Amino acid sequence: MIRTLLLATAALGLATPALADPPRLVKKGDATQLVVNGKPMLMIAGELSNSAASSADYMAPHWARLRAMHLNTVLAPVSWELIEPVEGRYDWSSVDTMLKAARANDLKLVILWFGAWKNSMSTYVPSWVKRDHARFPRAELPNGQGVEILSTFGADTLRADQRALAALMAHLKAVDDRDNTVVMLQVENEIGMLPVARDYSAAANAAFRQPVPPELVNYLVAHRDTLVPEMKAMWTERGARTAGSWEELFGPGDAAAEVFAAWHYARFADGLAAAGKAAYPMPMYVNVALNRPGRIPGEYPSGGPLPHLIDVWKAGAPSLDFLAPDIYFPNFTQIVDRYKRPDNPLFIPEAHNADNPIVPANAFYAIGEHDALGFGPFSxxxxxxxxxxxxxxxxxxxxxxxxxxxxxxxxxxxxxxxRQRYDETVDYEPQVRDIGGYRFTIAYADIQRPTMTPDTAGYGGLIIQTGEDEYLVAGQGITVTFKPIGDGPGLAGIDRAHEGVFDAAGNWKPGRLLNGDQTHQGRHIRLPAGTWGIQRVRLYRYR
Known part of the structure; x- marks a missing residue:
């Protein structure tokens, strides 16, 4: 066994240092950080297109280019059908090639497990699963017609998915636990039922006739004061019931049907995550296909970990570390604000396609405002x-x-x-943040002649306090003014403002001193549109 492990290690180009601890999540104040090889890590990430990682030849030229884009993490699918083409016989060639390439380019990986479901559908399962409808039953429509979605009520489906994921995690432990190239795992992909609110197979219908499981009832009772508004309205109208049917406790029709679907998807995902962590523990999450306003369950993936169903998923899937939204809608800030919770650190695995001009500002907002573990656009x-x-x-x-x-x-x-609304209208009013001893007002246009342009939604940035009066201001398309807060002199000025960069060793390399026209003679800090940059600023107070 030891010789086999050493041979596998050598084949991947690894040295043989002492074993590293698995990646883990650690609380820091009111934030949560991903710790890898004993150090906190911020994932500056991007997600590959769905089929990219299935071909080593396709990916060969991309790895170095992704690193040159300053990514440190790539989200890459591993599909069930590739690693277990024959039941019980595993082929790790695609996984090992990806590990070697990522490691050679100093990149970490988040594995996207395309198991039973990918974008609701069951298209990445092996042929031996697809073709055996008796053993691996499909979800059904109310008329009994099957859909290309495996049912959560297939016991063999869960067991087979668990075995495959546990095998993958055991393999990663054998070949990667000295380096921690893989830092997290996504369980399935964008789970949810289509085109109706729930599965109507015979097994699902029988379960729907049973009382709501006490685990869910007890969770909602215990958390009644902190439930999301939609769940609080749905639940508290009927009181803290300890027994009852789905429709008695959650309302008739699609409301109860979607909560039912969410509970059973969450239980399946929890069983899958538990099996994976038993083989090799590391952070695991489920991503979210969001619902559009005005759509009914089934017109979007019903029962996924959507904003109004977060509490159901928290109750049903305690083995998951967090729920992560995939955001393709303009109202990015509103969605992100709902997923950053004390019990849910923020990670954005997909946020628009990578060529969308709003993506960089979204990254700065998620990381600067909500201490996100990381951020990644799609494709x-x-x-x-x-x-x-x-x-x-x-x-x-x-x-x-x-x-x-x-x-x-x-x-x-x-x-x-x-802030941008779902209808793409933009609220570009100045925003205020208190950091240290100063109140900062951030404007997204010329403060003398504020106007909105098609680029305004992509403006943004962050401010970091590095000393008593010292700050880093980064971004583009922003103008920042400031005033003291608290006791002491009531006016603030700019002692010094430098543009510049940090070199690879982390040393500050100042560029121009901007105490003149670029700061309006000391009145504001401005990072012009079109160039993402950093300014190092020292403020002072006066009367």
């Missing part, structure tokens, strides 16, 4: 030859990583961007 491999603004923004985040990690959970950091 990152599609832009790595012409990365544009994302590369420049990621370069700034890469330089600021040590300061961001140090400030997380301390109240010394804030992020900001214009």
């Amino acid at each position: 990152i491999d599609s832009i790595d030859e012409a990365p544009g603004a994302l590369k420049d923004a990621y370069a700034v985040l890469d330089q600021l990583r040590p300061m961001i990690l140090d400030a997380q959970g301390t109240g010394r950091m804030a992020g900001f961007k214009p």
Whole structure:
């Protein structure tokens, strides 16, 4: 066994240092950090397009380009059908090739487990699962027609998925626990029922006729004061019931049907995560396909860990470390604000396609305002030859990583961007943040002649306090004014403002001193639109 492990290690180009602790989540103040190889890590990430990782030849030129874009983490699918083409016989070649390539380019990986479900459907399962409908039953419509979605009520489906994921995790432990190339795992992908609210198979219908499980009832009773508004309205109208049917406790029709679906998806995901962690413990999460306003369950993936169903998932899947939204809608800040909770650290695995001009500002907001574990747009491999603004923004985040990690959970950091509604209208009114001894007002246009342009939604940045009167201001398209708060002189001025960069060793390399026209003779800090940059600022008070 030891010789086999050493041979596998050598094949992946690994040295043989002492075993490392698995990646883990650690609380820091009111933030949560991912700790890898004993150090906190901020994931500056991107997610590959769905089929990219299935071909080593396709991926060969991309790894170096992704690293050159200042990514340190790649979200990459591993599909069940590739690793277990024959039941009980595993092929690790695609996994091992990906590990070796990532390691050679100093990149970490988040594995996306495409098991029973991917975007609701069951298209990445092996042929031996697809073709055996008796052993691996499908979800059904009310008329009895099957859909291309495996039922949560297939006991053999869960057992087979658990075995495959546990085998993958055991393999990673054998070949990767000295380096921790893989830092997290996503359980399935965008779980939810389509095109109706729940599964109507015979097994599902029988379960729906049973009382609501006491585990869910007890959770809702215990957390009644902190339930999300939709669940609180749905639940408290009927009181803290200790028994009853789904429709008695959650309302008739689709309301009860969706809670029922959410509970059983959560239980399946919990069983899967528990089996994976038993083989090799590391942080695991489920991602979310969000619902559009005005749509009914089934017109979006019903029963997924949506904003109105977070409490059901928290009750049903305690083995998951958090729920992570995939955000393709304009109202990014509103969605992110709902998923950052004391019991749910924020991670954004997918946020628009990588070429969307709003992506960099979203990254700064999630990381600066909500201490996000990391951020990644989708289809990152599609832009790595012409990365544009994302590369420049990621370069700034890469330089600021040590300061961001140090400030997380301390109240010394804030992020900001214009708030955008679902209908794409933009609220570009100035925003206010108190950091240290100063109140900062951030404007997203010329403060003398405020106007909105098509680019305004992509403006944004963050501020980090590094000393008593010292701050780093980073971003683009922002103008920042400031005044003292608390006791002492009531006016604030700029002692010194330098643009500059941090070199690879973390040393500050100042550029121009901006105490003249660029700061309006000491009246504000301005980072112009079109260039993601950093300014190091020292303020002072006077009367």
